[in-house]
Amino acid sequence: MDLRPTADQRALQSGTRELLARRFGRDRLRAAVEHPALDRALWRELGAAGFFALRLPEADGGVGLGLPEAVLVFEEAGRALLPGPLVAGQLLAGVVPGVAEGERVVGLCEVGSYGMGPYEMGAYEVGAGGGGLWEHPGDCDELILIEGGVAGGPGADAYGGVSGAAYGDACGRAYWNDPGWPVQEPVCSIDPLTPLARVTSYPRRAPRSLDVPRLRREAALLTAALQLGSAARTVEMAVEHAGRREQFGVRIGSFQAVKHLCAEMLIRVEIARSAVYAASLVDQSLAVVGAKLLADEAAVRNARDCLQVHGGMGFTWEADVHLHLKRAWLRVEQWQSRPNAEEVLAEALLTGNVGV
Amino acid sequence: MDLRPTADQRALQSGTRELLARRFGRDRLRAAVEHPALDRALWRELGAAGFFALRLPEADGGVGLGLPEAVLVFEEAGRALLPGPLVAGQLLAGVVPGVAEGERVVGLCEVGSYGMGPYEMGAYEVGAGGGGLWEHPGDCDELILIEGGVAGGPGADAYGGVSGAAYGDACGRAYWNDPGWPVQEPVCSIDPLTPLARVTSYPRRAPRSLDVPRLRREAALLTAALQLGSAARTVEMAVEHAGRREQFGVRIGSFQAVKHLCAEMLIRVEIARSAVYAASLVDQSLAVVGAKLLADEAAVRNARDCLQVHGGMGFTWEADVHLHLKRAWLRVEQWQSRPNAEEVLAEALLTGNVGV
């Protein structure tokens, strides 16, 4: 029993950090902020380094590792603010040809609200309400649309993992589309690194075989890992700034007010990290729901505190702080909603299935 | 337009403070903590000073002042932690003989939950749920039971003041009782200064004529004034302690962490004071609901922060901090519930009746 990464896992993590520092350093990051089209060469390099094929069996050309390793690698991607449909790439490697190698870019888009009618062929209109946001619409070679099955709705038993109900069609369906098919409307994305569109209508073809509850659970966990990496990075940024910036004749990090902001930031990271790492090991929906909730909080609140520590300098476009905040806001909306997550976690208290 | 007390009002307030300092100083307070029976001599002296008769016309032997003055006086009572059914005394002076003079002690007890059946004579059982707490059961010569009409329930229109619906029987009823009649069970009161019992059953006689919505509104406002006084006092206590106590070779008030706790305490007081004073002038239910909500927050959170500033010394029984916290907790439960208050305030946003 040891919740800390092994030596091998630490090596994987630092290798990823070095790769990203080399291939997606600050200059690349700022260039991407102004021109957020995906860098396909970087994508192929990530593919070659095993970023997407991480969990595929070695026999299939993969790295043969598991969810804990994917989480560690995604923590690094979140730290570096690496843009692109990373979660889709990780989850669909081995499912969609070319994804594992980084040759083909595939997107995932939640269009489902629970309470949908029975499955019907034909065009399906996405309501004005939730869902339907598509990351990097101009960069995807293919798009997979996920309907239904969100936490707390019908099918939550399977997704929430509260009872042992079998996965099934009722818990969500996946539709393949080439990216020209869905009708989309542009969204002026708050995150300069992540172009967005809203899918308003798409052809509802025969659903494809994909374990949607597992896909959702792993997507939420990997997104939580990205949030964790961002939260950890903003502590570093705040501490660096506070240790360098002088006001009133001293480094501002010697003020208790600044110190205590930084301490609370670290605590959020450590709590989120404990939850995310553990969820990667138990692969249980309830653990994922809690981990995403805490990682979302850590990422958003740390980015805001980091901004506060930076003062006016953090408010400029040239500072990276806002990129973390905006991306964190975006990820909060992905794969689970806070109200549903809290309801699922509350319901689990009644069933007594809290484990240890 | 001036939201600050006039010279006359300030004189009334400082006169009250002096009276309480003289008649209910620290020694009396600590004696009351160990033996919380009401000091009837003090009660009569308060009566003679016009504490209860404040708002009665001068022709009837009262002081002829209004709700703003009552609020200022109650702020002082809250500051001094003065025990007893003060709100009942203020609201029933002139209604129940002897109350204005402090000769007779009368209690008010909310037993109503909304959703009660139609009015019926006979014994009425109070459910195990909310309400039914009776302050100083052993000290009251008389008890008035208030049924129904809480904020947000049926009759909320009148109570909440959101629409202009007329006051009426549907908004609550009052029953007179001598204190021997209701069936009560003892409660080990968390507040050592306020003995409590729970009324479980009482004779439902013919309701008495009393403007229950107004009574509730004014009770909530006066309770908010008590909370405000307590919140203001705990800032003073924290500042006094922080300016005196030395650790690490300096007064702890020179630490930013302590300073900022104290600053936030003051802000809560000033916000609550603004809301409470304004509500005493507009005499409008929505203003009272908001004022009580903010004064409750200020009293509870300030007492907790005061405890934090005091450290271990504040955790002792001999320190007064806990008396403020416990009384604040008690008052939070009186005359309105937070969920209902927030719902009423939200509903008012829709009707657009926010005034300026």
Next chain:
Amino acid sequence: MDLTYSPAEEEFRARLREWLAKTLPDLPARPDPLDWPGRRAYDLGWQRRLYDAGYGALHWDASPTQRLIFLEETERAGAPYVGANFVGLLHAGPTIAAEGTDGQRARWLPPIVRGDEVWCQGFSEPEAGSDLAALRTRAVRDGDDYVITGQKIWTSHAEIADWCELLVRTDPEAPRHRGISWLAMPMDAPGITVRPLRTLAGPAEFAEVFLDAVRVPVANRVGAEHDGWRVTMVTLSFERGTAFVGEVVACRRTLGALARTARANGRWDDPVLRRRLGRLNAEFTALWRLIQRNVGAAREAGGVPGAGGSVFKLRYSQARQELYDAAAEVLGAAGALDADQEWTADRLSSLAYTIAAGTSQIQRDIIAERILGLPKGR
């Protein structure tokens, strides 16, 4: 305690309301936010109308209560925001009115109130943010001029300003707060370079201003030489006083709009969100009442707002951020992530409120030390 207005004040309010109802429909269309000359013309045009109607100098020539009524009514009527006239009317103007000579008042105040000239503020520097007294921009006396070299940041409307209220260090040997002077610098003087500053909320009205041997006549100094710190504190306390009245009224209106939007899009069914909005209703009502209390205190102190402004500013900047966080929940993902949505853009701008014009950390120090009398730390 009294919430009623005097007959004269009520009449002032009624006439203003009537004038606004008559005037606002005739205003030209609002310019594009990136059209700087258009914005200048629009904002100055609005000020000119106010001036012609007798409301031009209200920001320093009327009672705090009248100012309160003015800001409240213009905001309620949806009148234009003070815009490019912000520094002139709320910072530099009040300072000159309070501290300037008769000649200075005659030179600078009429063009501000008539809507002829725009002012900007040259206070902050890259190394002097929270610690404003650390400013380094040097002014060296040369005959009847100061020769100024240095850099300013967060200068709003610098691109279209005629004048800059500038803080410079005139005595580098004196203690930090003692060697500073307050100057009115013409923005067309040689040696000034303005570079627009992009913020996390996108293109904004801020700029960096680089000063390379800029000559400013000594006669442009307001207040005594080296006494600029005290002069500045007058200005800053204005900023923390009634300047936010209009914003609080606007927040209350936004809160109502949030509730109606939530009701329309179904999010009203979430009691957690609903109750949060209810809590914010109490909060903004109380903030409004706090301003009214501060106005009374300011009246007593001769028009200059006191430290009570810090209490307001701290709580308000927090509440404003909570308001727009709630707005994001009302909008839902598709709206909260859409920077074109007005509330989403406002959410980004709200992030500056706990930083600009004194961080919340500094404000808490001020309250603890100046109001509560706790020992000064360091």
Next chain:
Amino acid sequence: MDLTYSPAEEEFRARLREWLAKTLPDLPARPDPLDWPGRRAYDLGWQRRLYDAGYGALHWDASPTQRLIFLEETERAGAPYVGANFVGLLHAGPTIAAEGTDGQRARWLPPIVRGDEVWCQGFSEPEAGSDLAALRTRAVRDGDDYVITGQKIWTSHAEIADWCELLVRTDPEAPRHRGISWLAMPMDAPGITVRPLRTLAGPAEFAEVFLDAVRVPVANRVGAEHDGWRVTMVTLSFERGTAFVGEVVACRRTLGALARTARANGRWDDPVLRRRLGRLNAEFTALWRLIQRNVGAAREAGGVPGAGGSVFKLRYSQARQELYDAAAEVLGAAGALDADQEWTADRLSSLAYTIAAGTSQIQRDIIAERILGLPKGR
């Protein structure tokens, strides 16, 4: 990363669980909280049973993982709390085990693990709370004894303790941290006066201890003379380490009970409360995982918990207060105001958590300076 246990650990857990199931039904009735001799007998009796079953010295003689399993299983089974053995098993014992001589270990450790002797802690003083190094209790060398005069506070179980781990100032001339020594003081020595301390949560296990020329043999000093500060830090880091494992397990159980109570009394229908409980579920699960991570770090550091304990302690003390605030809402007015309700009493006790064993303010300084490396303030 790995959440599985080794076969040996699983076997340890299974045997312990079996033993608990067999042993607990035979325990005597719990004594009244005010019956001090009864509490001493009960707590020591439980420790004796643990000792007889081979679990006596687990707190310093086993791997962190075993300790984790032990605390988890005893709490889950509803076994007695460590009670009067707290200081001996979790503070003084580990310190003596780590820093004592062979002779000292032989003298003091067996009676602790056998449940023969009770220890109390004499660290805090009225003028030395957060600033423990300010302690003034003086020890003057006189032959083979120290002669000790001073006052201690927050000494738990002093009424029934046999020994006190005492911090005294042996060199008043040295810098604050350098002149302190750690002594084992017999509580029956002449000159000791114990006065029970009443807390806001009512009668508690705390006392003030007055020391008037108390003689303690020099041989009772653990560690070098004047080196008591370092010795103490070892003890305190134990306090912030695994000591809270059982409490977190208990909090998770309480959380489940809160949910079931709320469902039964109808408060479950309030989604704000319900979602708050859901949020706390995530929180306490994560705190539990954080302990598991810290155990790994402690194993690496040779059993001594590191600064990670401060991270846990800060968040946990906050979460525990939130838990009992939620409990008050579940109970409703009649329960939340009734001090006889267990959760209401626990709510009062929870208020100490952000103060005792280092206030949250001090913990944040520790994290900022020792973990994050921010410059030391003052």
